[in-house]
Amino acid sequence: MTERKNVKKARNYLVTCQCPKCEKNSEHSFTRVQKGSTLICPHCNQLFQPAKNVAA
Numbered sequence: 001m002t003e004r005k006n007v008k009k010a011r012n013y014l015v016t017c018q019c020p021k022c023e024k025n026s027e028h029s030f031t032r033v034q035k036g037s038t039l040i041c042p043h044c045n046q047l048f049q050p051a052k053n054v055a056a
Helices: 030-035
Strands: 014-018 025-029
Touching: 014 030, 025 030
Parallel strands: none
Antiparallel strands: 014 025
């Protein structure tokens, strides 16, 4: 029997999100975006929620 791969590790990659304040793009972890966690813009330090239509 073959061993199953850990699915969580396979999804640990970066996706691009746009800051609603400064409108610059930044990269955040896929799992954090999918969970709807609060993100921090590295350019202006604004806290924001990811858009619901973010596609990987």
